[in-house]
Amino acid sequence: MSNSILESGTPGTEAAATVMSMQQALNRALDEVLAENPKTVIFGEDCGRLGGVFRITDGLQAKHGTQRVFDTPLAESGILGMSVGLAMAGFHPIPEVQFDGFAYPAVNQIVCQIARMNYRSRGTLPMPITLRVPSFGGIRAPEHHGESLEALFAHVPGLKVVSPSNPHEAYHLLKYAATRPDPVIFMEPKSRYWQKGEVDTDSADAGGGAPTGAKVMREGRHLTLVAWGAMVARCLQVAELAAEDGIEIEVLDLRWLKPIDAASLAASVRKTRRAVVVHEAPLTSGLGAEVAQLITQACFSTLKAPVERVTGFDVPYPSGDLEDEYIPNIDRILFGIQRVLEYKRG
Amino acid sequence: MAELSFPLPDLGEGLIEATVLEWLVAPGDQVERNQPLVEVETTKSAVELPSPQAGKVVRIHGGPGDRINVGEPLIVFEVPDNTAGIVGTVPTEEAPKRRVRLSAVLDED
Structure with a gap:
């Protein structure tokens, strides 16, 4: 899929x-x-x-x-x-x-x-x-x-x-x-x-258009996972596991990180009403903040919870042995999803 | 599998060629990184050349007494297609493992 x-x-x-x-x-x-x-x-x-x-x-x-x-x-x-x-x-x-x-x-x-x-x-x-x-x-x-x-x-x-x-x-x-x-x-x-x-090799996207925006890699209706690069494959694994728990996750491959396809972000999250953005880069001033703002701007009234970020940490990228502790893994992404699912308005 | 050719390296001191004295490996051998491959003699000294990498020997160039110029092929290795390059390792594809379960009451309002 x-x-x-x-x-x-x-x-x-x-x-x-x-x-x-x-x-x-x-x-x-x-x-x-x-x-x-x-x-x-x-x-x-x-x-x-x-x-x-x-x-x-x-x-x-x-x-x-x-x-x-x-x-x-x-x-x-x-x-x-x-x-x-x-x-x-x-x-x-x-x-x-x-x-x-x-x-x-x-x-x-x-x-x-x-x-x-x-x-x-x-x-x-x-x-x-x-x-x-x-x-x-x-x-x-x-x-x-x-x-x-x-x-x-x-x-x-x-x-x-x-x-x-x-x-x-x-x-x-x-x-x-x-x-x-x-x-x-x-x-x-x-x-x-x-x-x-x-x-x-004939066609980048369905319909034959140029690969200009974001792309839905898996459809779902309960939550949108936004990712790019290597994290897309990991998010697709997470979506498969979440389905075992009855949670249907949409995975959006952002593809273009500048300019960001705000319209596709909005279209996906208007449907799912929940979003988690995943990246390897450190949290602070990472691109996840920009994605969260674009989603909030477009979907504020329909969001069920604040947009969650699952990212690397605010430390220099660690050498190989510690890499697995740094890069968002399946459980950290699932935790992020769970935080959004159980969010209650105060 | 891919082939990787290793040319005679610059042995220093402005030397432009070396003479093969004795091969220490033969086609078909599996060699380790830094394992001695060949003894060569220059006008300055006789030296053993260590293998730049692990792999299976496919071909060797030049027999005892033959002269080889710096930069000309010395030995050809067979290496896996998916070597990582100079640093790092190829990630293994593992079946996804989880400890966290999701639970939610999803009102469809």
């Missing part, structure tokens, strides 16, 4: 769905973008000869050449600074920052140049840059390899932020992001890279 869109194709037609991992889906999307747009260039640490530490750019240099897929020095500020120059010269760069925590040295280029150049130049220098960032935790890696930077980037005017939750979403969201005239921060949930799923 995690891919409800795949089951709602036109009756009698065979969907062009193939099973692949998120790694393979991203690789295929990049391969196609390189083929379709001769201005596309891909670069980053180990992106060229090695094919990326997660093999997302595997084989692309051999196929498309060293002029279009290449390695950079170990200097994130330079990777993003070069992206600015390439974009000014008419290229469509798809740089990679190898891990979330390595994006900090590049924040100056991202915030002060990439996000503002279009505005500063009165629209004459758009920045069609898709910055790929393997993000979030879950692979028991050391410091700087498990961070969630969506709120930081979502706060910057001029940037768009998106995160896929499964191979199908990864393929379509990356292809879509790469065709945008604006800079997009593309946050890949690294703990889901190896997970396989059906990818319908």
